[in-house]
């Protein structure tokens with residue numbers, strides 16, 4: 001296969017779905033393409049990003065090497081051939097189905113899969129194995145929005161498009177650190193606001209986040225109070241005569257009941273009291289909303305990850321329906337999705353309560369339709385187990401075989417320790433992944449190497465219903481295969497070859513497109529469907545006849561794509577007609593509920609979890625990129641100063657967080673961004689990168705009763721200082737292992753590894769301890785360990801120890817130990833790993849961590865990941881050079897001039913100095 005020049009593809013991280021252009025000099029020269037030498041930029045023509053990329057997207061080329069990849073099948077810990085491994089999977093699943101029935105097996109899949117992968121996995125489980133036990137990690141991020149859309153619109157249909165954010169006059173962002181979780185959309189909004197400063201932005205979030213950088217108003221409401229706020233807004237709109245009664249009369253039902261249900265907390269003072277913010281702020285927000293016709297309300301995990309998330313989402317949708325602000329430019333409720341293909345998964349039916357092509361199990365006619373289309377005699381007849389229930393069924397041995405595809409539930413599921421124990425005791429665990437060592441692959445009986453980004457070919461759908469191609473530009477690493485191929489092979493070996501004849505992803509897409517249009521016409525006689533509207537919202541039937549060339553060349557387009565709208569459409573519901581039996585949207589009567597478990601004397605803090613700027617999910621890819629590890633390199637817990645004082649926590653010290661379900665160690669950050677009584681931890685760290693740092697081990701397996709989405713945003717915890725016997729750090733050329741430490745967070749830097757460590761007991765001999773950590777690493781040339789030169793400094797009275805290991809003048813490792821966290825800067829020491837031989841001046845300052853005079857000043861913690869510009873450098877620029885705007889800093893220091901993800905932080909540094 002010849003590789004085309006300048007391949008257009010899509011970023012594999014978040015639901016923004018940015019277009020990426022990949023090119024390579026080698027590729028241009030026609031050589032076989034390797035991962036190195038690849039350059040990558042934002043696709044100027046892609047309608048999601050128009051050339052922009054965030055820090056994660058712009059570092060994609062640095063994730064493509066094969067280090068850490070799963071390169072061949074492994075069965076029971078031994079390398080196996082594909083035939084052996086696939087036979088084992090097929091035989092294992094068949095045997096368990098024959099013995100215990102189809103509901104004894106399950107698939108747990110991922111929003112990282114392409115639509116074609118998802119389609120085949122869903123078809124195999126629901127159509128041919130005969131169970132609906134297939135659920136996706138998208139359950140953890142947007143199942144709530146799906147349920148709310150279906151209640152309100154009769155279909156899981158996102159009404160708006162990205163352009164609406166730019167043409168709105170008011171953008172309300174609820175429960176989303178948009179600047180870090182959907183960075184390019186945030187940049188589009190920031191640019192629109194710069195061009196048109198009259199756009200107003202309101203952020204509703206218990207935390208002050210980077211998103212507040214462009215906010216005119218931040219409502220730091222009490223965790224979980226969102227439905228009270230939006231119910232109060234509904235009442236305010238009525239009082240202020242801002243309801244569009246003509247629209248409601250023509251296109252909406254349920255207004256009276258919704259209004260009545262909102263009565264309990266409806267006055268501004270009551271709303272302010274329940275939400276824990278001032279009356280002035282509530283009034284200001286309500287006034288802004290009431291007087292601004294062009295309003296978009298963006299909502300994300302802060303709404304979705306809640307035990308009453310569906311009601312919260314419907315409370316938001318209610319105010320848009322009541323004001324007729326939907327289906328028009330710059331108006332609408334907008335659920336932004338977390339993953340690159342969460343939407344594609346929804347389209348094929350990848351959730352356990354969906355069937356396929358936006359049909360579910362509530363209508364026997366749908367089940368019959370899909371069974372006939374697939375020619376599937378044993379189709380599942382009822383919803384399967386949602387993610388939390390699925391892992392509970394594995395724990396109770398009702399499910400005896402599970403196949404996990406492209407996801408890491410041992411880190412990301414709530415009650416994560418129980419999930420790990422469940423997998424360890426499960427009879428058959430199959431994991432297909434592109435990464436060899438994850439917390440989940442460690443539980444697998446059979447590992448199947450999946451093709452990674454750049455190697456696989458198919459389609460994804462982003463948050464605005466835009467279908468884009470992900471195209472291959474690299475040969476598969478090792479023996480890796482696309483997920484659709486792996487599932488197809490297993491299906492064939494299970495006896496379903498006729499229904500799974502696929503040899504190309506285009507074949508699968510065509511079938512998926514045909515199913516979306518199958519018996520999806522307008523049925524006037526039975527009152528189903530309307531003029532220019534099919535019965536089911538999801539319809540891409542106009543793409544069902546594409547040949548391979550057309551599929552390869554497919555340009556981004558927003559569904560529905562059918563005979564009425566062959567080029568797709570930007571906005572839904574422009575005609576005021578919805579996918580309900582009478583065509584009217586439904587306002588839902590919402591009675592707000594507080595989070596399922598309240599804080600108490602034993603667990604007095606509310607723990608909130610979320611993403612950070614430069615990491616993606618469990619860091620299996622972004623954790624490979626030194627510049628993405630430089631901004632935040634350790635698991636941390638952020639608390640307000642008042643709480644830090646109450647719980648004896650020190651900035652930079654370690655803290656132990658405990659809930660009724662698990663514990664976590666993290667570095668303390670004291671910040672007024674938190675509400676008193678709240679703490680925030682990032683979701684990304686796993687056992688692969690740190691000890692005791694899986695945030696979701698603390699989270700209870702409590703879910704929304706409708707969507708099944710877990711309550712990740714409200715876990716009662718206690719926090720206490722963690723005081724080890726010693727703390728320290730080690731920098732080393734290769735990754736080291738510290739099994740005898742109580743805390744260890746490892747991150748990869750440029751030419752070195754950084755290990756932040758702490759221990760519960762002091763070793764008898766520090767040198768022996770350091771040597772043993774060093775010698776444990778396999779690649780050191782153990783045959784000649786005597787050639788390594790060790791330098792030491794001890795101050796037993798002060799509890800300080802320092803050592804350096806050199807080989808032929810080249811620095812191999814340094815160890816710095818102290819009784820507490822007061823340790824020298826790692827900046828200059830880490831720069832020494834770039835040298836092949838240390839200079840005499842370097843050696844002289846090595847154990848004192850003192851750089852020779854003339855060395856560039858320590859730039860401090862990295863703020864701009866693209867150009868490695870540190871906090872101290874920026875602060876110095878502000879103070880000494882008078883750089884008093886982000887633009888001035890960009891001009892002088894380059895910081896913030898590439899992806900722009902660090903601009904909110906730069907502006908905060910300027911504000912702080914001012």
Ligand code: SF4
Nearest residue numbers: 011013014018054057
């Ligand atoms: Fe990728 Fe960033 Fe775009 Fe998300 S915003 S798709 S992570 S480049």
